[in-house]
Amino acid sequence: MPKIISKKYLSEKVVQLEIEAPRIAKKRKAGHFVIVKIGKEGERIPLTISQADIKKGTITLVIQIVGVTSNKLSKLETGDEVTDIVGPLGNATHVSKVGTVLCAGGGVGIAPLLPIVEAIHKAGNKVISVLAARNKELLILEKEISASSDQVIVLTDDGSCGQKGLVTEGMEQIIRQEKIDQSIVIGPAIMMKYASMLTQKYNIPTMASLNTIMVDGTGMCGACRVSVGGRTKFVCVDGPEFNAHDVDFDELLMRLGSYKNEEAGAYKKLLI
Amino acid sequence: MAESNLGTYSGRNEEWRLDLRKKLKNKERMAGSRVKMPEADPLSRIKSYVEVNSGLTEEQAVAEAQRCLDCVNPTCIEGCPVSINIPGFIKSIETRNFDNSIRILKDTNALPAVCGRVCPQEIQCEASCFYQTKLKKPPIAIGHLERFAADHARNSGKAFIPKITKKRNEKVAIIGSGPSGLAASGELTKLGYQVTVFEALHELGGVLKYGIPEFRLPNEIVDFEIDNLKKLGVNFEKNFIVGKTADFEDLREEGYSAFFVGSGAGLPMFMNIPGENYIGVLSANEYLTRVNLMGATKEDYDTPVFKGKNVAVIGGGNTAMDSVRTAKRLGAEKAMIVYRRSLEEMPARIEEIQHAKEEGIEFLVLNNPVEYLADKNGRVNKMKLQRMELGEPDQSGRRRPVPVEGSEYSLEIDLVIVSIGVSPNPLIPMSLPGLEISKWKTITVNSDTMQSSVPSLFAGGDIVRGGATVILAMGDGRKAAKNIHDFLQKKANSEMQANGQKNEQNKK
Ligand SMILES: Cc1cc2nc3c(=O)[nH]c(=O)nc-3n(C[C@H](O)[C@H](O)[C@H](O)COP(=O)(O)OP(=O)(O)OC[C@H]3O[C@@H](n4cnc5c(N)ncnc54)[C@H](O)[C@@H]3O)c2cc1C
Ligand code: FES
Numbered sequence: 001m002p003k004i005i006s007k008k009y010l011s012e013k014v015v016q017l018e019i020e021a022p023r024i025a026k027k028r029k030a031g032h033f034v035i036v037k038i039g040k041e042g043e044r045i046p047l048t049i050s051q052a053d054i055k056k057g058t059i060t061l062v063i064q065i066v067g068v069t070s071n072k073l074s075k076l077e078t079g080d081e082v083t084d085i086v087g088p089l090g091n092a093t094h095v096s097k098v099g100t101v102l103c104a105g106g107g108v109g110i111a112p113l114l115p116i117v118e119a120i121h122k123a124g125n126k127v128i129s130v131l132a133a134r135n136k137e138l139l140i141l142e143k144e145i146s147a148s149s150d151q152v153i154v155l156t157d158d159g160s161c162g163q164k165g166l167v168t169e170g171m172e173q174i175i176r177q178e179k180i181d182q183s184i185v186i187g188p189a190i191m192m193k194y195a196s197m198l199t200q201k202y203n204i205p206t207m208a209s210l211n212t213i214m215v216d217g218t219g220m221c222g223a224c225r226v227s228v229g230g231r232t233k234f235v236c237v238d239g240p241e242f243n244a245h246d247v248d249f250d251e252l253l254m255r256l257g258s259y260k261n262e263e264a265g266a267y268k269k270l271l272i
Numbered sequence: 273m274a275e276s277n278l279g280t281y282s283g284r285n286e287e288w289r290l291d292l293r294k295k296l297k298n299k300e301r302m303a304g305s306r307v308k309m310p311e312a313d314p315l316s317r318i319k320s321y322v323e324v325n326s327g328l329t330e331e332q333a334v335a336e337a338q339r340c341l342d343c344v345n346p347t348c349i350e351g352c353p354v355s356i357n358i359p360g361f362i363k364s365i366e367t368r369n370f371d372n373s374i375r376i377l378k379d380t381n382a383l384p385a386v387c388g389r390v391c392p393q394e395i396q397c398e399a400s401c402f403y404q405t406k407l408k409k410p411p412i413a414i415g416h417l418e419r420f421a422a423d424h425a426r427n428s429g430k431a432f433i434p435k436i437t438k439k440r441n442e443k444v445a446i447i448g449s450g451p452s453g454l455a456a457s458g459e460l461t462k463l464g465y466q467v468t469v470f471e472a473l474h475e476l477g478g479v480l481k482y483g484i485p486e487f488r489l490p491n492e493i494v495d496f497e498i499d500n501l502k503k504l505g506v507n508f509e510k511n512f513i514v515g516k517t518a519d520f521e522d523l524r525e526e527g528y529s530a531f532f533v534g535s536g537a538g539l540p541m542f543m544n545i546p547g548e549n550y551i552g553v554l555s556a557n558e559y560l561t562r563v564n565l566m567g568a569t570k571e572d573y574d575t576p577v578f579k580g581k582n583v584a585v586i587g588g589g590n591t592a593m594d595s596v597r598t599a600k601r602l603g604a605e606k607a608m609i610v611y612r613r614s615l616e617e618m619p620a621r622i623e624e625i626q627h628a629k630e631e632g633i634e635f636l637v638l639n640n641p642v643e644y645l646a647d648k649n650g651r652v653n654k655m656k657l658q659r660m661e662l663g664e665p666d667q668s669g670r671r672r673p674v675p676v677e678g679s680e681y682s683l684e685i686d687l688v689i690v691s692i693g694v695s696p697n698p699l700i701p702m703s704l705p706g707l708e709i710s711k712w713k714t715i716t717v718n719s720d721t722m723q724s725s726v727p728s729l730f731a732g733g734d735i736v737r738g739g740a741t742v743i744l745a746m747g748d749g750r751k752a753a754k755n756i757h758d759f760l761q762k763k764a765n766s767e768m769q770a771n772g773q774k775n776e777q778n779k780k
Contacts, residue, residue: 023517037474043566043574044474068574084474086511215566215575218472218513219697221558222540225549232542232549237698251549254650258551262576 001081005058010140013065014108015074016050022057024049024087030095030115031209031241034059034087035217038072042083045069046214046236048112049088050141062111062140089217090240093207095119099181100126102174102204103149104195106167106187107133110141112209113186120184121148128174129153132167132191136160167191168198180204185244189256193249200245208244210235213258227251282346282359289342289363298341306410307336314630318600321486324627325389325419330368333420337366340412343402348414351400354747356380358397362417374425374432377418382455382746385426385493386480388419390590391743392621426496433503440464442760445528447514447700450478451742452534452733454497455749456756457506460532463757468507468528470514475565478536480742482565483557485594487601488624491564515703520729529763530728530756533715534749537734538697542690543586547644552578552652556587556595556691563598580687582606584655586641587691588618589739593625595689596633604687608634610641612660612673638662638673642680644688656682696735704729714738722752723759730756 006018024034033048051060065074076082093116101120105113110131121127129149133139134157146152153170154162163170167187174180175198183206185195192208199206212224212235219237226235229246233239283289310326311317317324328336340362348358357376364373377384393415398404401411425432444460446453449471461467475481477494502508514523520531540555542548559577562568568577583599585592588611599607609628611618614637618625629635638660645654659679662671696713708716708725715724715731722730732748734740 023512027517041567041570041573043576084511086472086474086513086517088516089513215558215561216473218699219539221561222542222555223558225542227549232544234539237539251650255549255551257649259576259578262578 002085004078004080007078011137014140016062018058018060021059025052025054025057025059028052028088029092030119031093032088033090034085037084050111064108095123097124102128102180102183104130104167104171104185106191109187118148126150130170168194175202189253196244206244207241209241282357301339304339307332307413309416318631324487328416328420333365336413337362347400348397351397353743354380370424373421382458384418385422387743388415389489394622438464443528444530445523446532448534449476450536452745452749455746456532456753458501459750459753461504461506470512471510472513474510482561485598515699519703532752533731534733535700535735537694537739539695541693550644550646550652551650553688556591556689559689578687580604582685583687584610584685585689586610590620592691593620593628600631608636610636610639612640617670654682655685721755
């Protein structure tokens with residue numbers, strides 16, 4: 001079973017695990033994710049691969065502690081084993097040289113944004129990153145994103161770090177400042193919805209990376225379906241990245257709440 | 273011993289068979305009536321996952337075996353997709369030589385305990401039984417007897433694990449651990465090859481595990497067969513998606529010289545009608561996977577599953593029947609099948625339809641959903657249906673359902689399970705651009721050899737046939753294994769020749 005090589009808290013509710021997975025490390029590209037399951041009784045959840053080290057044969061996952069499985073994951077320590085991990089899944093980000101790219105990350109969405117920022121920076125694009133979080137404690141990976149960005153704007157809801165405001169305010173500021181050729185938004189569905197509406201207003205091609213409920217992650221169940229341009233797509237095999245302007249974010253938000261009642265029960269039980 | 277390539281050879285002229293036939297007159301044999309499978313009571317079984325059929329007793333099995341006339345021309349064998357020596361194994365049961373009976377079964381069927389439970393015998397062997405075709409009487413319960421022989425062997429604690437006589441160095445990769453992959457892995461290992469089965473999921477068994485519920489096929493039975501394969505020497509790698517975790521090129525570099533793809537059907541189809549993405553509308557694959565693979569109904573398991581009061585399952589196949597009966601077991605007050613044709617056209621096994629009826633499943637036939645409606649939270653609460661009537665036969669030979677104008681009405685439901693079929697998983701074709709696929713996205717193979725357009729790659733089961741059956745998938749796996757063996761031997765021979773020539777030249 002894959003071993004945990006290192007563990008680090010990025011904030012109180014966000015933990016970073018480096019896991020031994022040489023095959024996945026070798027194959028993964030920016031945009032890929034894995035499915036993880038903890039223990040015999042565990043559920044299968046998708047997590048984006050934030051970084052990989054081919055030499056060490058490890059991948060890095062960043063986990064926001066929100067539910068049963070993320071909680072179980074956060075309780076694992078260096079040297080512990082992850083019961084099941086499979087990947088890399090999904091389609092890799094299409095990376096090409098387009099000019100200036102606006103990358104917006106919200107909350108824990110900054111973790112999956114990191115490999116994409118690195119890849120498009122490496123491809124010779126000018127990268128401007130806008131990072132947003134509720135407060136200073138919840139802002140993660142600012143240093144790493146900065147290392148691959150030409151400019152970074154940080155915003156927090158309460159102004160405890162960077163500017164006070166929402167991600168869209170930071171994005172609009174940049175859009176007014178210079179010509180943006182492409183935009184990438186990753187974060188909570190509600191944030192992506194508004195970020196996408198904004199870039200649509202300015203006619204900027206925009207890509208969103210969707211994080212839906214999943215079971216198998218290989219196209220077998222359809223739990224991950226979402227409407228894109230009026231057609232049903234499976235996020236695990238057709239995505240996870242889609243043209244943001246075509247995504248039905250309201251449906252996505254609705255479907256994310258599918259098991260709200262069932263899950264709340266299980267989570268409460270775990271916390272007792 | 274019967275060999276599958278001997279066609280309908282049944283060993284009828286072996287001495288013990290001659291003796292056996294003399295012991296009882298045909299008239300006496302025909303006097304008995306078909307055995308009735310003991311079943312769990314419908315009202316209590318829907319409160320649990322207990323297996324519905326509890327299996328024949330030894331006495332019942334022997335009595336049923338006695339009914340078999342050991343025909344001169346055993347048409348039952350022709351009805352079996354893998355030509356099991358049916359009279360051979362049945363007559364062995366009659367003489368209580370149970371070891372011989374399992375040996376005969378295992379000669380052509382890698383998973384008799386599974387097939388005895390899930391094969392559609394009523395359209396295969398039993399449909400071709402002399403009793404059925406000529407005497408117009410209930411056929412020999414071949415399926416029940418197959419199950420009996422396999423269960424008896426398992427419970428006897430004796431392991432029927434063949435000795436591997438010759439070890440070969442070539443490595444063969446099997447993709448998928450469903451019935452086709454399991455059958456191929458066993459055959460190739462017996463031939464001495466180094467075999468690894470790669471499975472995408474965290475459990476082995478394919479549909480046998482994640483699809484077919486335990487009340488029809490207990491996991492324990494599948495695990496027993498997998499354990500035997502492990503003992504035989506098959507390696508299994510779970511959580512490994514060929515085409516993602518590693519592709520064919522990587523595996524070739526790691527020394528695999530032939531491949532068998534048994535990756536199954538996979539992608540669930542939807543009807544693309546309004547409201548299909550509402551909460552509480554899900555594919556049968558998702559529903560069954562949550563319950564069977566993820567243990568959603570078990571204490572302390574994390575995966576959630578919806579428990580509907582009024583559940584509609586769309587479709588009429590085995591998957592639909594499994595879903596609707598699962599819903600009943602999860603406490604549905606009303607669990608119904610919604611099917612656009614009539615009962616006669618339903619592709620599910622007759623026994624499943626029968627069991628479903630006993631369990632209080634309602635059948636809304638000649639009905640088709642046209643739209644789903646939801647409450648303010650997006651949870652489905654109503655469906656609009658349209659009545660259908662049967663028109664002219666279509667390509668499948670079944671009468672085509674046509675909507676009745678103005679017949680729409682609505683029904684209150686709180687869970688919908690869509691079970692209208694699956695299409696092949698594109699993962700493998702996507703990762704192997706040279707591989708020829710059909711317009712139905714199945715892998716194209718030579719049906720005599722199961723070889724694909726990529727010479728070292730063979731395929732079988734649902735990825736080749738679309739949706740099929742366990743027995744056909746298993747038969748494909750065996751056939752492919754034989755041809756992989758031929759392919760590797762030819763390859764080794766030509767390499768040897770080439771090396772020989774090189775040595776000759778070097779000498780000169
Ligand atoms: C609910 C249900 C009930 C059924 N009932 C019956 C019945 O009563 N009788 C009957 O005869 N048939 C029945 N069937 C059909 C039967 O189960 C299938 O025809 C049979 O299982 C097909 O076998 P297979 O080996 O082709 O594939 P599967 O059993 O589908 O197995 C394929 C396996 O390959 C794995 N895989 C896929 N892609 C990859 C990859 N790239 N790398 C690694 N692994 C991969 C999958 O995870 C899966 O485990 C039923 C099917 C379902 C869904
Ligand atoms: S997660 Fe099952 S199909 Fe995408």
